[in-house]
Amino acid sequence: TQLLEQSPQFLSIQEGENLTVYCNSSSVFSSLQWYRQEPGEGPVLLVTVVTGGEVKKLKRLTFQFGDARKDSSLHITAAQTGDTGLYLCAGGGGFGNEKLTFGTGTRLTIIP
Amino acid sequence: GAVVSQHPSWVICKSGTSVKIECRSLDFQATTMFWYRQFPKQSLMLMATSNEGSKATYEQGVEKDKFLINHASLTLSTLTVTSAHPEDSSFYICSARDRAVGRTEAFFGQGTRLTVV
Numbered sequence: 001t002q003l004l005e006q007s008p009q010f011l012s013i014q015e016g017e018n019l020t021v022y023c024n025s026s027s028v029f030s031s032l033q034w035y036r037q038e039p040g041e042g043p044v045l046l047v048t049v050v051t052g053g054e055v056k057k058l059k060r061l062t063f064q065f066g067d068a069r070k071d072s073s074l075h076i077t078a079a080q081t082g083d084t085g086l087y088l089c090a091g092g093g094g095f096g097n098e099k100l101t102f103g104t105g106t107r108l109t110i111i112p
Numbered sequence: 113g114a115v116v117s118q119h120p121s122w123v124i125c126k127s128g129t130s131v132k133i134e135c136r137s138l139d140f141q142a143t144t145m146f147w148y149r150q151f152p153k154q155s156l157m158l159m160a161t162s163n164e165g166s167k168a169t170y171e172q173g174v175e176k177d178k179f180l181i182n183h184a185s186l187t188l189s190t191l192t193v194t195s196a197h198p199e200d201s202s203f204y205i206c207s208a209r210d211r212a213v214g215r216t217e218a219f220f221g222q223g224t225r226l227t228v229v
Binding site for chain 1: 116118146148153154155156157158161203205207217218219220221222223225
């Protein structure tokens with residue numbers, strides 16, 4: 001069974017601070033995705049990384065895929081209250097019916 | 113991005129009754145759809161993979177006779193919770209993958225909050 005462990009599980013920081021969320025596994029994934037989920041809604045895709053060592057930036061968010069494609073990180077610069085939510089990494093989901101394996105989740109709260 | 117619509121957004125039903133949840137891909141065709149269950153403050157747990165025109169593949173521990181999945185077309189999958197019990201109360205989410213070549217992302221519906229009383 002492929003497992004994705006996220007750390008930290010909970011994070012509460014002041015607006016304007018920086019933070020990093022980690023997603024680790026012992027398994028290799030063909031691709032890895034990051035989602036943000038608001039309460040009562042479905043996850044919204046933020047980014048997909050497919051190449052080992054790949055770095056993608058989305059405004060204040062920087063995503064990195066590990067060289068061995070077993071881990072990933074999400075770094076947020078100058079956090080804003082709108083960044084509050086549940087962040088989920090998910091591995092797999094390649095072509096065909098390959099299923100996504102979701103990480104354990106990181107609940108982020110940005111304090112004004 | 114692609115749009116996946118889930119209906120209803122929330123439903124309350126009596127214990128012993130059945131509830132059907134629909135998942136539609138609005139602007140793309142989805143050969144494969146996935147059904148998840150999410151408990152409060154937890155991550156998503158995959159229940160089953162729904163393949164158009166064939167039987168669904170259920171994850172270990174998921175009762176296929178209780179959670180009936182039908183994927184009759186490339187844009188619609190349904191999940192029916194049969195003989196619902198209070199412990200079935202949860203947030204159910206579907207996702208769909210665009211069958212177009214080169215698309216690997218899965219897009220999610222807005223979820224259905226099921227409460228069994």
